[in-house]
Amino acid sequence: MSADNCAGNVSVPLRNILNSIQCVRDRVRDGESNESDGAFNLSNFWDTLNQAVKAVSQEATKLSLAFSKPPLPSQQDGERLAESIMKSVLTLSTVYYWLPKSQGISLRRQVRDATVEVLEGVAQLVEVILSSPLQSLSQEQLTSTGSVWSACDQFAQLPQDNKGAVLVVLSAQIGVVKDAIEEIEQALSEAHDPFSDVLDDDQEGEEPRGNQDTYWSEKDRCIIGPCQGLMKASAACLRKLMSAVKANGDVTTAQSLAQLDDLADITKEISPGVDDLALCLYPPMDYSGVETNQVQYSFYCLCVSFLHTPLLSSLHRSSHVCGESQLTWVQFLEGAVDHNLQKAKDLIQQDS
Template structure:
């Protein structure tokens, strides 16, 4: 087979697959809400197509693993197989109705885009590097990994939102741990001493003043409230939420939107606690966290999946949130 022929075929393949990725990212579902959705059948079929994508990637990679190059007919057959399987994957994605949850659709979209992008990278690796390159092997492995994680991706909106909350909880835990370690070491200079071999620990830029230290307690308390809020929210969703009601599905999506706002707010607030402190920035970032806490707690209180027993921890965290914010304001007024 002429080299230019297979390069052209692979180039056309990557172009068509890139169009498919754009369609998945920007396209609307073709499935009308109100039509009965058979979840088990849907996810079983989608799982089979993911396996088929991995199989097509394996055939493509093996065919171009070493010379001789495939014939024009063989290459066209390979490309056709990849395109048909990708079309089946895109079509199935479109059959996931919005009524099943926006977060579920987003999670599924990411999985679909990831595996198609893996095929694109594989075809490009062969197109640009020829047979058996390290890029080809890596891209093949990426497609396999994208297909292998299918059993772990969320299959309903509850699972999708739980995954988001767990990720946010992990970030909040890391942020709190890092700032706590800095507090325990007295600042950020000790680590720099070891890295640079210099005595920078005495630099006021790298340590908290006595006034700063009075702020750290309630600020850490606000971060701990974030961690507790995410944990209790996760536990409540895991225990009580289900997706047999469109209202609960929508409430889970709305909760996820609020969690999306909280995560970067926690990160900004934690970053503003490192020395030297800029009180105005700390105040603005702390206020953002405090307000989002209140919004989430007020929202959760009204959710259908929240029980009377949950009201106790909601009330407690409301009080803790207000207490920490009041203390932050008190100390800020003292140092300003």
């Protein structure tokens, strides 16, 4: 950024607030919330937060318009603009800190991420104004202003409590598993063995079937089947679990809130599990990796379904989300996972 691009001293207050906004953003990203000793009014929090977000959006618009065409604001006007937008940023960050962890970690994370996105957008807008020619409104400044509006608008879509926040996590994981299933299915439909009509016995000592690193063998395709079954079982588990959270999720007690947060944390392990398992399936297939990642992936699926496991004794069937009425589908999932694991293991070890 060059001071030559901003006439006179009007750039000084902008540079100062840029540094301040970046500091506020970093504190929000890494800081802790203020714990409330008394009762916390979540409805009042949302009303105040939405007002604060609206104020930031308005102040960002004023700042962008002031620097969209000549003449530039005077130094005094520039200082007023800088003070106003800094006041709105500090108000937003202060209101965010009101939200205590006791309202749910998942909710707080999503509010934090949305707040950081707004602060990053405002910082980027100020930086663009400082670095862009001021003879006309640049496309970059228009884009940056729109990014602030978009980040502020996202607050209207945020979940209003921890139950809603966990449902957002579950929905995202369902999307991840669905995409992985569809990608494997598409790859299978498009992949073709160029030597499929040639028998290995006819190759007489030559390397049979050409470069098998580029396509799936018949054995590979058989192994992919139970892996797909495992992915589909986890997708079914997540859908059932999402329905259970919608029906039974409770945000009125500390224990229920903690169980919802534990569920969200475990569920988020499915994404890397899906990726690791899928990567091992592509040619040349890594049989050892398939076995390892199947076991790891299935472990997370079972944990998410709240099965009895020694490692997660606090998350077993006593959970308020998945009670006795959900045991049927939990047991069905357990059987599906075990079946696919054993089937893949038998196929991998066959002729080895």
